[in-house]
Amino acid sequence: MTAAAGDGGQPAPISVELREITKDTVREVCALEVRNDQKGYVAANALSIAQAHFEPTAVFRAIYLGEQPIGFVQWRDGGTPGTVVLWRFMIDRRHQSAGLGRTALALVLLQMRRSGFETVETSVVRGPSGPLDFYLSQGFVEVGQATPRGEWLLSKAL
Numbered sequence: 806m807t808a809a810a811g812d813g814g815q816p817a818p819i820s821v822e823l824r825e826i827t828k829d830t831v832r833e834v835c836a837l838e839v840r841n842d843q844k845g846y847v848a849a850n851a852l853s854i855a856q857a858h859f860e861p862t863a864v865f866r867a868i869y870l871g872e873q874p875i876g877f878v879q880w881r882d883g884g885t886p887g888t889v890v891l892w893r894f895m896i897d898r899r900h901q902s903a904g905l906g907r908t909a910l911a912l913v914l915l916q917m918r919r920s921g922f923e924t925v926e927t928s929v930v931r932g933p934s935g936p937l938d939f940y941l942s943q944g945f946v947e948v949g950q951a952t953p954r955g956e957w958l959l960s961k962a963l
């Protein structure tokens with residue numbers, strides 16, 4: 806699944822894709838990292854991939870810009886039918902603030918919709934470098950509740 810990042814006036818659209826992770830790419834996906842001030846807001850990719858193996862409905866993908874892995878996303882079924890949980894999402898620190906998170910998230914939401922889900926939920930740690938405002942700018946709304954682990958719940962109709 807691909808999408809063009811950036812504004813329409815650019816000469817060559819940049820291809821953003823979600824790709825399966827393989828034995829040949831897992832090391833470079835695990836080497837992707839967020840900024841130091843963001844490390845409390847998302848798990849390391851290696852931990853996410855390990856956790857996915859114990860969650861039967863988990864789907865995880867690398868986010869590619871052209872042939873380069875630049876991010877990671879993971880989701881799983883939610884507690885109610887039709888609901889999916891965006892579990893992990895990150896763009897490597899060297900590729901942030903270039904519109905790639907927005908483009909990748911749009912691909913993820915499209916894939917969720919095509920899989921038959923109607924609602925996506927996520928939860929965020931609130932803080933100065935946290936992703937709350939990013940998600941709000943992408944159409945998520947605050948549920949007004951926290952998870953048992955204290956993360957702030959957000960949702961969006963697909």
Ligand SMILES: CC(C)(COP(=O)(O)OP(=O)(O)OC[C@H]1O[C@@H](n2cnc3c(N)ncnc32)[C@H](O)[C@@H]1OP(=O)(O)O)[C@@H](O)C(=O)NCCC(=O)NCCS
Nearest residue numbers: 843846847894895896901902903904905906907936938939
């Ligand atoms: C959140 C994250 C994925 C955004 O990726 P990104 O590639 O930097 O985002 P984009 O460049 O596509 O930004 C899209 C919009 O959101 C805004 N934005 C991005 N990160 C933001 C943040 N932390 N707070 C507020 N706004 C933010 C951008 O300014 C941009 O606004 P615009 O549409 O008005 O230009 C990235 O910052 C990240 O990996 N953060 C650390 C991990 C994390 O917190 N993940 C989520 C929890 S699982």
